Amino acid sequence: MKLRSFIGSRVIKTGIAVLLTAYICKWIGWSPVFAVITAIVTIEPTVSDSIRKGLIRFPASAIGAAYAVLFIALFGNSPVTYALSAVFTISTCFRLKLHDGLLVATITSVAMVDVIHSNYLMEFFIRLFTTTIGLSVSTLVNMFLLPPDYQKNIQSKVTSIAQELGVLTKDIYHCHLLTDEKSNESKYLNRLLELDKIIIRAEILSRYQTNDTKYHFTEYNQEKFKDLKTQLHFLRIMHYHITNVIDHPKGRINVNENEKNELMIVSSYIAQVLKKEIAFNSNDIQDKRTRLNKLFWKEKHRTHELSKDMLNKLPFELVMLYELISILELTEDYYMTEELNEENVNLN
Missing domain, CATH: 1.20.120 (Four Helix Bundle (Hemerythrin (Met), subunit A))
Known part of the structure; x- marks a missing residue:
C-alpha cells in the first residue's frame, strides 16, 4: 500500500506490464523491444480507454511497420529511410484518423529501421505479433491488476x-x-x-x-x-x-x-x-x-x-x-x- 501511494498505481501497472511482456517475448524467442514500447504507452487511466485506443494502435503499428519494411527494402539503413518512415507513418495515420496510434506507430516505424536486415516479410509479421502482445498484456493488467477506481x-x-x-x-x-x-x-x-x-x-x-x-x-x-x-x-x-x-x-x-x-x-x-x-x-x-x-x-x-x-x-x-x-x-x-x-x- 505504501509503495502504491508513493509511485502510483499506473506506474506499478506499467512496470508489471513491461515485465510480463518481456518475459513472454523472451519465451517465444522474439525481441521484446517493440512489445515493451507498446505496453508502456498503452496503460491508460481507464480500462475502456486501453481497449478503445488499443484497437486504434494495432492498425497504426501495422502501418508503421509496413512503411519501415518498404523503405528499408528501397533505401537500406539510411537517414532517408528514417525520415520517410516517420513522415509517411504520421501522414497515413493522420488521414485515417488513427490519432491515438500516432506515437506508437511512429516509434515502431523508426525503431525497426536499425533491426531489420533480411526476411522483410517475416520481420513485419513478428513486429506485428509483438505489438499485439504488448497491447494485450497492458490491457489485461489494467483490467485485473489494481483496476482504476476513482x-x-x-x-x-x-x-x-x-x-x-x-x-x-x-x-x-x-x-x-x-x-x-x-x-x-x-x-x-x-x-x-x-x-x-x-x-x-x-x-x-x-x-x-x-x-x-x-x-x-x-x-x-x-x-x-x-x-x-x-x-x-x-x-x-x-x-x-x-x-x-x-x-x-x-x-x-x-x-x-x-x-x-x-x-x-x-x-x-x-x-x-x-x-x-x-x-x-x-x-x-x-x-x-x-x-x-x-x-x-x-x-x-x-x-x-x-x-x-x-x-x-x-x-x-x-x-x-x-x-x-x-x-x-x-x-x-x-x-x-x-x-x-x-x-x-x-x-x-
Missing part, C-alpha cells in the same frame, strides 16, 4: 466542493447585505474560479469511472456511483447560481432589517448544512423556502410598481432572492440524493 476520490471532492459552496454562499450574501466593498467580489470570484477547476476535475474522474463501470462495478456500486454523479450535477448548478450573484453589476442589496436578517439566516443555514455542522431536515428547508418565496413575490410586486426607466435591468434584490431560493432547493436535492443512497445501503 469513486473515493470523487466522493472526497464532492464533499469538499459542497462545503466550499456553502461557505461561499454565506460569505457572498453577508458581504452584499452588510458592506459595499467591491474588493471582496474579486476575492470571491477567484475562489469560485478555483472551485470550478475542482468541479471540472471531479467531472473528468466521473467520466473515467462511468466508462469503466461495465468492467468492475457490482449493481450496488453502480447505483451508489449514479447517486454520486447526481450530487455532483447539483453542485455544478449551485456553483452557477452563486456565480450569477457575483456577476451582477450592483454591489449591495437594499432590503429592510427583517428581510436582511432572513437572507442572512438562510445563507448561514445553507453553509451549516453543506458543512454538516447541523443535520439536514426537509421540514426546515420547506419552512425557509416558504419564507423566501414570500419575500420574492413581495419584491416582484414592488418591482412592477417601478417606472419603466428603472427596469432596464432586473433589480439586484430580486436576483439575490431568486438565486438564494435556487441554492436552497439544490441543497435539498443534494441531501435527498444522499439519503436515498443511505437507504439503498441499508437495504443491501
